[in-house]
Amino acid sequence: MAGILVVNERYFPDDELEPAQVGATSFSRSALRCLWNAGLSAGVILYKRAEELTEPQIDLTHRSGFRCATLRFNFDMGADTVSRAIAEAAARLCAAYGFSSRAMLYYQTDALLVFHPQELACCVTHHGPFVHDFVETFSARETAQAFGDAAKALHLFKHQELGVNSVRSNGRMFVLQHSQLQREYLISRGVDERRIRAIRPPIAPPTVSEPLRDERLRSFVEGAELLVFTAVARLDYFKNVELLVSGCVQARKQGVPLRILVVGDSAEDDVARQALRAHVPEELSAEFMAVGKLTKSQLYALFSLARSNGIFVCPSRYETLGITPLEAALSGVCTLMTDSEKVEARRFFPDAHRFLPSGDGLADAIGLAYASPSGVEQLGKELREAIATEISEENFERDTLSAWSYFSQSARQLDS
CATH class of the missing domain: 3.40.50.2000 (Glycogen Phosphorylase B;)
Known part of the structure; x- marks a missing residue:
């Protein structure tokens, strides 16, 4: 299956040399390159919250050498409305890249899983910590401090719970897991471990570095x-x-x-x-x-x-x-x-x-x-x-493509 990366627009800068806003930025780019080199990339959906809109907006654009569909929406819109917009953005990207069959979406957060179109397969990598897991170790005060404040922690908790429920209940949702911590947590919450595949992180230091300019x-x-x-x-x-x-x-x-x-x-x-x-x-x-x-x-x-x-x-x-x-x-x-x-x-x-x-x-x-x-x-x-011996770009690509093949085959079996 072709793959479409789904990532927050803020975390996918125009210039790959810009400082990363979060750790998921470089990981996302490595995943995109991996799919592209394997002939499986159908671009990127960049989602962006737009509180002033009453209906989702989709615009095709280019960023960092890839065709992207910018999806503007807000969480007050109806789930079916946002779901149809995601499906439309995916269809337009597949058409632009010449793929005739449906693509698998690859989310870099669980924030949008509740809106995921039921007819499409998807996988997700959970980059950030689960609030529910964090509070098992840290106090309520520490949790509020870690996530910004108590209101932000509660907001994130609610959306993460929706995401975990989606993964647990939807057989077309898979997990590309780069963290044993996340794997153990998801399994403890009832996610079928057969739909989880481990990948080693993509790290490849340059052989020759530029001078430190400052x-x-x-x-x-x-x-x-x-x-x-x-x-x-x-x-x-x-x-x-x-x-x-x-x-x-x-x-x-x-x-x-x-x-x-x-x-x-x-x-x-x-x-x-x-x-x-x-x-x-x-x-x-x-x-x-x-x-x-x-x-x-x-x-x-x-x-x-x-x-x-x-x-x-x-x-x-x-x-x-x-x-x-x-x-x-x-x-x-x-x-x-x-x-x-x-x-x-x-x-x-x-x-x-x-x-x-x-x-x-x-x-x-x-x-x-x-x-x-x-x-x-x-x-x-x-x-x-x-x-x-354990961590390299090659090992990441090998793990990712192996998992992608497994997810694609599993999704096709569900469709047959």
């Missing part, structure tokens, strides 16, 4: 005896970057001559970065830098520059995957991962690269890496070799 940032990195850093799209509750700062300050007190670098949030939004800066003692202020998120190519430039003297840290409280620490590790950067079952990427990291999720635990791990006779550069090289 001179101030480059000077800060090059001038560090040891650089301890992290990079995220959003500096939010999930990422727990305060733990990075706390652990680094403790490591400095123990005699580790490190500098701290935080990359995250838009360049214009400095609120969270300033809050982190406030946790740094005045005598260490010159050893701390916080900058806005980088484009993918510049992030890899940072990894390349920091390979000889850097330790990347993932201090997250909860991650359904954790793409960036895997990108750092596969770039040869010594990477430390919080030892929590609620951080999916942890399972790819050897015990020696995990730390107890506390300031003391991180400080101890930094100290051990710094004192290693091998040096952080060699530790990074060994880590890359350990992870590269």
